[in-house]
Structures are given as C-alpha cells and as structure tokens.
Amino acid sequence: MNDLEQQLTNHMHADGEHATPQFRLDDVVSGVPTLRPEPPTSGRSWMRPVAAAAAVAAVTVGGLVVATRAPEERPPAVADQFAAINWSTENVTFAASNFAIDVNGQTFTASDPAIDVDGDPGNDEFQTLEVTWMENGVEMRWYVYFASDGTDWWVEEFRTYNGDPDGDWVTFDGEFFRTPLGTAFSGDVDLDAIQDGVTSRIRIDNMVLQPFTTNAILPATPLADGSPPPLPPGLPRTGVEWTPEGSLALTIAEQTLMQECMADAGWDYDIADPSVYAADFGLWSPHPVLGIGTIDAAESNGYHHDDRPLLGSEAFGQSLPPGEQQDFYDDLTGSDDSGLVPITAPDGTSSGEMNLGGCFGASRTAFDNLTVDQEGYRTFVNETGIDQEQVARDTERDPRLQEALATWRSCVEDATGETAETPNELARRFAFEPGTSNEEIDIATADAHCQADLGLQNLWSKVYAEYQRFALGDDADLFDTLALMRVDIIDRAGQILDDRGIELPEI
Amino acid sequence: MADPLTTFERFYTDELDGQVRRCFVLTGSNEIANDIVHDAMIEVYRRWSTLDNPGGYLNRAVLNRCRDQGRRKQVADRSLRMVTAAELAEPHGASESVEMRRALARLPFNHRAALVLRYYAASTTAEIAEALDCRPGSVGPWINRGLTALRKDLS
Numbered sequence: 001m002n003d004l005e006q007q008l009t010n011h012m013h014a015d016g017e018h019a020t021p022q023f024r025l026d027d028v029v030s031g032v033p034t035l036r037p038e039p040p041t042s043g044r045s046w047m048r049p050v051a052a053a054a055a056v057a058a059v060t061v062g063g064l065v066v067a068t069r070a071p072e073e074r075p076p077a078v079a080d081q082f083a084a085i086n087w088s089t090e091n092v093t094f095a096a097s098n099f100a101i102d103v104n105g106q107t108f109t110a111s112d113p114a115i116d117v118d119g120d121p122g123n124d125e126f127q128t129l130e131v132t133w134m135e136n137g138v139e140m141r142w143y144v145y146f147a148s149d150g151t152d153w154w155v156e157e158f159r160t161y162n163g164d165p166d167g168d169w170v171t172f173d174g175e176f177f178r179t180p181l182g183t184a185f186s187g188d189v190d191l192d193a194i195q196d197g198v199t200s201r202i203r204i205d206n207m208v209l210q211p212f213t214t215n216a217i218l219p220a221t222p223l224a225d226g227s228p229p230p231l232p233p234g235l236p237r238t239g240v241e242w243t244p245e246g247s248l249a250l251t252i253a254e255q256t257l258m259q260e261c262m263a264d265a266g267w268d269y270d271i272a273d274p275s276v277y278a279a280d281f282g283l284w285s286p287h288p289v290l291g292i293g294t295i296d297a298a299e300s301n302g303y304h305h306d307d308r309p310l311l312g313s314e315a316f317g318q319s320l321p322p323g324e325q326q327d328f329y330d331d332l333t334g335s336d337d338s339g340l341v342p343i344t345a346p347d348g349t350s351s352g353e354m355n356l357g358g359c360f361g362a363s364r365t366a367f368d369n370l371t372v373d374q375e376g377y378r379t380f381v382n383e384t385g386i387d388q389e390q391v392a393r394d395t396e397r398d399p400r401l402q403e404a405l406a407t408w409r410s411c412v413e414d415a416t417g418e419t420a421e422t423p424n425e426l427a428r429r430f431a432f433e434p435g436t437s438n439e440e441i442d443i444a445t446a447d448a449h450c451q452a453d454l455g456l457q458n459l460w461s462k463v464y465a466e467y468q469r470f471a472l473g474d475d476a477d478l479f480d481t482l483a484l485m486r487v488d489i490i491d492r493a494g495q496i497l498d499d500r501g502i503e504l505p506e507i
Numbered sequence: 508m509a510d511p512l513t514t515f516e517r518f519y520t521d522e523l524d525g526q527v528r529r530c531f532v533l534t535g536s537n538e539i540a541n542d543i544v545h546d547a548m549i550e551v552y553r554r555w556s557t558l559d560n561p562g563g564y565l566n567r568a569v570l571n572r573c574r575d576q577g578r579r580k581q582v583a584d585r586s587l588r589m590v591t592a593a594e595l596a597e598p599h600g601a602s603e604s605v606e607m608r609r610a611l612a613r614l615p616f617n618h619r620a621a622l623v624l625r626y627y628a629a630s631t632t633a634e635i636a637e638a639l640d641c642r643p644g645s646v647g648p649w650i651n652r653g654l655t656a657l658r659k660d661l662s
Contacts, residue, residue, distance in 0.1 A: 011604055015532050016531060016532050017528070020527070021523050022537070023541060027545065283643075
C-alpha cells in the first residue's frame with residue numbers, strides 16, 4: 001500500500017467514525033407487515049385473522065361495484081364532488097362518502113378535523129397511506145400498504161390500531177383491489193378480521209382509491225402489438241450502447257494514441273496486444289438476465305472472471321517509483337485544471353466537467369468534439385431522461401425475450417441437466433465459488449452455445465435499445481443523435497487503427 | 508425454524524453500523540446516510556424470506572441509493588459536487604481531511620464507491636464487482652483512476 005492508499009484508508013476510517021445510526025430496529029420493522037413475529041397465543045393461529053380478512057374480502061370484493069375505468073376517462077378526483085372524506089397525498093388519492101372502523105366494541109369514524117394524513121412515497125413497487133387521529137380518547141391509526149408489479153397495483157395490507165390506549169396493531173392481510181396502474185379502484189369495502197379474540201371491521205362507502213399517482217409506470221407493452229417501435233434504419237443494433245467490437249476499437253485506439261503522445265513526452269512503455277483487451281469482453285459479469293458472453297470465454301474461464309491485470313498506461317504508471325509517478329500522471333492527464341471542459345446536456349443542464357488535459361485529453365480530442373458532445377447526450381439519455389430500471393424490466397418482460405429465454409432454458413437443460421430461469425442465474429451458481437471445475441467449463445460452454453444459437457445477447461441489446469428509445473418519447477431524436485455520434489466515433493477509431501495497421505481480433 | 512424477525516434482528520445488528528458509516532463516507536452526510544440505510548433495511552426486511560444473500564442485496568440497495576442520491580444532487584445543483592460548502596465546513600477533521608473529502612466527492616460515483624469498498628470495507632474485487640454490478644475487470648481501472656485523480660487533486 002503506497003502513501004496515498006494509506007492516507008485514504010486512514011481518512012475513511014476516521015471519517016466513518018463521525019457517522020452514527022439514528023434509527024432503531026423498530027423503525028424498520030414497524031412499518032412493514034410481512035414478517036410480524038408470531039405473538040404469544042392461546043392456541044389461536046396467527047394466520048386466522050389473515051385468513052378471515054381474505055375470505056371476507058373475497059366475498060365482499062366480489063360484490064363490489066368495481067369500476068376500473070381507463071385513466072383518461074376518470075376525472076382525477078371523481079369522488080370529490082360527493083365525498084365526505086378526502087385523504088389524498090402526493091402519491092395516493094383516497095376519497096369516500098363514509099368511513100368507519102369497528103374494533104373492541106368501539107366505532108371510529110375519523111371525524112377529527114385535526115386528522116394527520118401522510119404516507120411513504122416509497123418507490124415504484126411500494127407506497128403507503130398513513131392516517132392518524134384522536135377519537136374516543138385514544139390515538140387511532142389506519143395504514144394502507146400498496147404494492148405494484150409495474151402493471152397492476154393492489155393493497156397488500158390494511159392496519160388499524162385496536163382502540164386500546166396503548167394501541168396495538170390489527171392487520172388485514174391479503175391482496176385487495178388488484179387494478180391496472182394509472183387507474184383508480186372504485187367501490188365499497190367491508191373487511192372483517194379476528195385477532196387475539198378481538199373482532200375488527202373496516203367499512204368504507206363509495207371509496208375511490210388510487211396509489212402510485214405521481215410515479216405511475218407505463219405498461220410494459222406500450223404499443224398495440226405489444227412492442228415498442230423498431231430502431232430506425234442506420235442505427236447500430238445496440239442503440240446508444242457501444243457495441244462490443246466498437247468498444248474494443250475505441251479502447252485500443254485511445255491506448256495507442258496515448259502511448260504515442262506519452263512517448264513524445266519521454267515515457268516509453270508498451271500497450272498490450274489487442275487480444276488481451278479482447279479477452280475481457282466475453283467473460284461473465286453481473287447482469288439482470290444475460291450470463292456468459294462468448295464460447296471462447298466459457299471454454300477458457302467457465303463463469304469465473306480473474307482479476308484483469310493493469311494494462312498500458314495504468315500498468316506503467318503504477319510501476320514507477322512514487323517520485324516519478326506525479327510527473328507521469330501530470331503528462332497523462334494534465335498538471336492543472338486547464339483541461340477541464342464543461343459538459344452540457346441537450347436540455348441545457350450542466351453534466352459536470354470532463355478532463356481533456358494531457359495525453360489522455362489529446363487522445364480523446366482525436367475523436368473530435370464529439371467526445372464532449374456525446375458525453376452530454378449520454379448523460380441526458382442514460383441518467384436524466386430515462387428510468388433505466390424500468391427499461392430493464394420492460395425488456396425482461398418483452399415477449400420476444402421471454403420466448404428466447406424459454407428456448408434457452410430447454411436447450412441448457414437438455415445439454416447439461418441444469419435448470420435456471422436466466423443465464424445470469426446459472427452463472428451466479430459458479431462465479432463466486434473457489435476455482436473452476438471441468439464440470440463448470442462444460443456447463444458454461446453448453447450455455448454459451450445455447451445463447452449463441454439464439455442470438456440472445458443481440459436480442460437483449462436490440463429490445464433494450466427499443467425500450468430506451470421509446471421511454472424518451474418526444475426526445476427520441478436525442479437517442480438517434482447519440483447513437484449516430486457513437487457510430488462516427490467508432491469509425492474514427494477504426495481509421496486510427498487502420499492507419500497503423502492494427503487488426504482487432506473477433507469478439 | 509427460527510423466527511424471521513429474530514434472524515433479521517441479528518442481521519440488522521451486524522450490518523447497521525458498517526452500512527451507515529460506509530454510506531456516510533460515500534455521501535458525506537450523516538442524515539442522508541441514515542435515510543438511505545433505513546430505506547434499504549426496510550427493502551431487505553420486506554424480502555427477507557426470499558433473499559438468498561441478504562448482505563449482498565443490502566450492499567446493492569445502499570449503493571444504488573447512494574448513486575441515485577448523487578444523481579439527484581447533480582440535477583439539483585447542476586454540478587458534480589457531492590458535498591456542499593456547508594457540509595465541508597463541518598468541524599470534523601483537519602484541513603487535510605476536508606481536502607480528502609472534497610477530492611473524493613469530485614470523483615465519479617463508481618470510482619469513489621470502488622475506493623470506499625476497497626480501502627474502507629476491504630472488499631475483494633469480486634465483491635466490489637457484485638456490489639457495483641459491473642465486470643470485475645472494471646474494478647481495478649476504477650480504483651486506479653480514482654487514485655490518480657485523488658493524487659492529482661491533492662497535490
């Protein structure tokens with residue numbers, strides 16, 4: 001460990017000492033219904049209130065007026081005109097003409113004007129509505145837990161206090177009101193639960209309920225035929241992502257130009273053969289779905305990914321004595337801030353700065369100012385304009401990918417006897433185990449053949465790119481511009497390599 | 508079978524301090540670190556019965572939130588600064604430490620996170636790659652680029 005590494009380690013450990021946890025276990029578990037410990041019982045099953053609530057809900061919900069209107073047909077606050085109750089938050093709309101909780105022989109109607117309406121905005125999968133008020137001399141709470149799978153939303157639990165001065169929770173567990181996202185559930189509610197001998201009942205008349213109102217997600221199938229529009233002609237199959245071969249060309253071209261520039265500054269080192277860089281491209285790395293990248297990688301490494309040695313300027317810089325390293329890095333990246341170039345996204349927002357100083361900058365500018373422009377576009381497209389997690393989920397659910405994955409599962413099971421939902425799941429079984437066995441090599445190789453036969457990697461890239469572009473809506477032209485900039489940059493990289501007679505291996 | 512709450516409590520006790528501290532080193536804010544780890548703990552708790560590797564899941568959940576926090580702050584501030592002047596003025600540490608925090612805050616998230624995982628959490632390359640959802644081959648270059656930038660910034 002050199003001086004800087006030691007200084008960094010010491011700093012981090014000293015800095016970490018300033019952090020203090022400010023919440024308790026109860027702050028985590030109290031708001032989450034799924035793992036309630038079984039309470040001491042007198043032979044009564046904890047599941048009983050759950051089952052009772054679910055059974056009543058099934059009957060009651062079956063008799064409800066379930067009005068799942070399309071969003072555009074539903075006035076945003078349809079119940080407001082007649083509702084006595086409106087407990088809406090930024091994320092949840094709740095309105096009703098009548099609300100009552102019967103518990104422990106008391107009735108609570110939430111008529112206290114000082115009622116507190118709050119909730120956890122959560123995320124795309126989870127939100128809450130939390131209502132607290134004083135009534136009958138005790139604090140009363142009514143909490144609703146919403147869930148979503150990106151297509152539908154539903155209530156997975158109601159909770160209410162039991163009316164005791166030291167209020168404890170009564171839970172109504174189940175899956176209630178499953179409704180398409182962006183749509184309200186309308187109807188009456190009548191739920192019963194029996195817990196620890198206490199009967200509880202929630203009654204709501206003319207309820208209009210809709211969570212996820214501010215972060216409703218587009219359905220996974222945005223067009224009538226179930227797919228986003230195809231990429232326009234002329235765009236690479238990967239859209240705005242670098243193709244593997246393009247990425248390799250860019251890496252080698254940059255390294256070559258940096259080496260030449262650094263040689264002019266008096267630093268003489270070699271860069272590795274392109275095949276060394278290429279070897280990294282097929283190895284497994286974590287991914288939502290995909291696994292091993294190439295047959296060559298599977299045959300050589302299985303699912304394992306040895307640490308890549310430092311290459312080129314990084315290896316040479318680290319090999320220098322500390323006294324020379326500073327001079328080396330000054331020449332490599334510039335000795336002051338004069339190389340900092342502002343990056344501006346197409347929407348006019350700043351995306352920070354990019355260092356184009358030293359030989360690193362000189363190599364980058366060989367690709368013209370597209371390097372800076374594409375960084376601004378990349379930031380907008382990949383970090384500002386698109387919900388990448390949603391795009392990945394849409395891609396995973398796309399029928400074309402699902403069909404290909406089904407074929408891959410059969411192929412792998414026939415060839416190896418292994419069953420796995422995705423190539424990534426299969427890879428993870430082996431990737432973190434010590435050593436690479438012959439069995440692992442055989443399975444990885446068969447897996448890679450199955451993927452190659454299906455063109456699974458290219459299919460993922462294509463479908464993912466289509467959903468990325470679709471998610472940009474009216475800004476799709478920015479996606480096209482960025483994709484074409486990257487094609488141009490890769491062409492320039494190819495020209496730089498051609499001029500020097502450098503051939504790239506196939507990957 | 509062990510009560511799930513009991514097993515979660517053990518996990519929570521084991522992980523809490525380290526996660527909050529690591530997140531603090533990454534974000535520079537005790538309040539933000541607590542919010543992030545609290546929300547990530549809830550996410551783990553909700554999925555407790557289905558997780559094969561809750562520690563790995565928690566790591567990713569915390570790091571993703573740290574990354575998102577940085578992005579939100581970027582959009583809000585229209586700058587890459589992770590630490591505000593007021594936060595830097597907090598009286599914890601000598602000027603050298605403040606300079607180091609400032610330099611760390613300037614790094615791209617993946618470079619900073621890789622450094623924190625390697626030099627604070629003593630994680631292996633494979634562990635860092637899993638936590639940051641990247642190729643193991645990316646970890647070394649990120650660490651080296653981070654160190655290079657720090658060296659330049661601190662000189």
